[in-house]
Amino acid sequence: MNDSLAQDLSIYQLALAMEAPPQPLPLSPATLLSLLRSQIDLLIDQKIAATLWVKLPPGKIWQSELMRYQSAVDVSVVIYNCQIDERRKGEARGDTYFSPSLDDLIIKLLPNKLLQREYFVIVLSPQFCSLILAHRPPKRRKTQMLKKGSARKTMPLLAMTTMEGRVIQPVLDGIKQARTPESAPMLPLDFLCPTAPESALMNQLLVKQIQRQDEINHQLMTKRIAKLQQQNQKLYKKAQTKDEYLSNACQELRTPLTHMKTALSLLNSPTLKPPQRQRYLQMLNTQCDRQNSLITGLLDLVHLDRNLQDSPLESVCLADVVPGIVSTYQPVAQEKGIMLAYTVPTELPSVWCVSGGLRLIVINLLHNCIKFTPSGGQVWVRSRVHGDYVQLEVRDTGIGIAETEIPKIFDSFYRVRSGATDESSGPGLGLTVVQQLLWRCGGFMAVRSKPYEGSTFTVNLARVRDRSSV
Known part of the structure; x- marks a missing residue:
C-alpha cells in the first residue's frame, strides 16, 4: 500500500x-x-x-x-x-x-x-x-x-x-x-x-467477560463508597466546625450583654454617686462598641464564606491602597503616643487579590499592631519584591506573642491574653479574615514575635508578571 x-x-x-x-x-x-x-x-x-x-x-x-x-x-x-x-x-x-x-x-x-x-x-x-x-x-x-x-x-x-x-x-x-x-x-x-x-468456547468467554465486568463494578463501587465516606467525613467535620463556631459566637455575644445588663442594674441604684454613674455609663458604651465589633466581624466572615470562592482576582497596586489606610490611622496612633510610618515604593509591581481584599488585609494588620503597642512604641509598614511575590510587612514594638500562641492567633475569637489588654480589645476575628483572603488570593503570611519585643507580620501576595494582560 x-x-x-x-x-x-x-x-x-x-x-x-x-x-x-x-x-x-x-x-x-x-x-x-x-x-x-x-x-x-x-x-x-x-x-x-x-x-x-x-x-x-x-x-x-x-x-x-x-x-x-x-x-x-x-x-x-x-x-x-x-x-x-x-x-x-x-x-x-x-x-x-x-x-x-x-x-x-x-x-x-x-x-x-x-x-x-x-x-x-x-x-x-x-x-x-x-x-x-x-x-x-x-x-x-x-x-x-x-x-x-x-x-x-x-x-x-x-x-x-x-x-x-x-x-x-x-x-x-x-x-x-x-x-x-x-x-x-x-x-x-x-x-x-x-x-x-465453538459454542463451548463462546460460553466460557461470556462467563469470563461477566466475571471481569463484575470486578470492574466491584472496584467502581468500592471507589464510590470510599468517595462517599470521604464526603460524609468532610460534611461531618464541617458541621462540627459550624456548631463549634456558632457556640463560640454565642458565647462571645453573651459576654458584652452580661456586662451591659450589670451596668444597667447598677445605674438604678438610688445611692449611686456621679463618678460611679459615669464609670457604668462608660462600661455600657465600651460593651456596646464591643458588641458592634463582634457583629461586624461575624458579618464579614459570613460574607467571605459565601462569596469569596467565586470572587475574581484583580490587579491591585499597594501604593494605591496602603498610604490612604496609614493616613486614616495616624490620628489613632498619635492619640496613643505611637510613631506610625510606612515605606511603599510606587514602582512595585501589582499583586493579585480579590476586590477590596487588600484593603481589609492592611486594615486588620495595622489595627492589631496599633492596638497591642503601648504608648511610646512604633509601628512600621513596608513593602518590597521577593521573588514571585510582593511582601507587605507590618511590624510593631508591642507586647509580642509567645511562640506557643502563634499558631492560635488565626483561630476565630482568639485574643492574645495580656495585662496590657482587656476583654474589650476586640472580637478576635481580624486575622481569621486575613487568612481566608490570602487563601483565595494564593498568598500566605509569616509571623515572627517575641513577648515584650514586638511582632512582625509578613504577607506574601503573588505579583502580576504582565501588566498588559490584566
Whole structure:
C-alpha cells in the first residue's frame, strides 16, 4: 500500500464497511481492558497458542496482559506489536511500547492520523478467532462544548468485538498493507479463521467477560463508597466546625450583654454617686462598641464564606491602597503616643487579590499592631519584591506573642491574653479574615514575635508578571 493510501486507512472504518457489522458501543478504557483480560483468561485456560496483532493504549497495564499470556502458555506465542512509525512523522507521539520479548516482532505502520486514534487486538488460532477494536473520536471544539455545557471532558471510546472471520480478515489485510519495510518479518499463516466459534468456547468467554465486568463494578463501587465516606467525613467535620463556631459566637455575644445588663442594674441604684454613674455609663458604651465589633466581624466572615470562592482576582497596586489606610490611622496612633510610618515604593509591581481584599488585609494588620503597642512604641509598614511575590510587612514594638500562641492567633475569637489588654480589645476575628483572603488570593503570611519585643507580620501576595494582560 502506498503512503497516500495508508494515510487514509482506518481499521475502524474497514470493520464498519462489512455487511451488518457489530454495532459500536461507547465504553471506557477500563471496560476495554476487561474485554482484553477476559479473552486472555480464555486463551490461558484452554492453552490456546494464538497469533496476536495488537495496538494498545500507552501504559504498562496493557502490556502486562500480553506478558501474562506469554508466560502462562507453554507453547510458543506470536505477538505482533503494531506501532505508528514515529521517525517518518518527525515527532514523538507517546505511542511506543517497551518490551524486550517483543522487540523482534514490532510492526511499524505508516504515519496515519486515523490509525493514531485506534486500538485493536486480533486473536488468530484454529480454535478461536476474535477482534476487539476501539476508536477514540476527535474532541469537540471548545465552542461546541461551551454551547452544550454538559459535554464530558474525556470522550468515551467507540468499540466493537466480533468472532466473525469475514470482519476480521479485511481488517488484518489492511494492517499488513499499512506496514513499513522496516517491520519485523511476518510468520506465514497456514490456517483460516473458523466461520463460527465453538459454542463451548463462546460460553466460557461470556462467563469470563461477566466475571471481569463484575470486578470492574466491584472496584467502581468500592471507589464510590470510599468517595462517599470521604464526603460524609468532610460534611461531618464541617458541621462540627459550624456548631463549634456558632457556640463560640454565642458565647462571645453573651459576654458584652452580661456586662451591659450589670451596668444597667447598677445605674438604678438610688445611692449611686456621679463618678460611679459615669464609670457604668462608660462600661455600657465600651460593651456596646464591643458588641458592634463582634457583629461586624461575624458579618464579614459570613460574607467571605459565601462569596469569596467565586470572587475574581484583580490587579491591585499597594501604593494605591496602603498610604490612604496609614493616613486614616495616624490620628489613632498619635492619640496613643505611637510613631506610625510606612515605606511603599510606587514602582512595585501589582499583586493579585480579590476586590477590596487588600484593603481589609492592611486594615486588620495595622489595627492589631496599633492596638497591642503601648504608648511610646512604633509601628512600621513596608513593602518590597521577593521573588514571585510582593511582601507587605507590618511590624510593631508591642507586647509580642509567645511562640506557643502563634499558631492560635488565626483561630476565630482568639485574643492574645495580656495585662496590657482587656476583654474589650476586640472580637478576635481580624486575622481569621486575613487568612481566608490570602487563601483565595494564593498568598500566605509569616509571623515572627517575641513577648515584650514586638511582632512582625509578613504577607506574601503573588505579583502580576504582565501588566498588559490584566
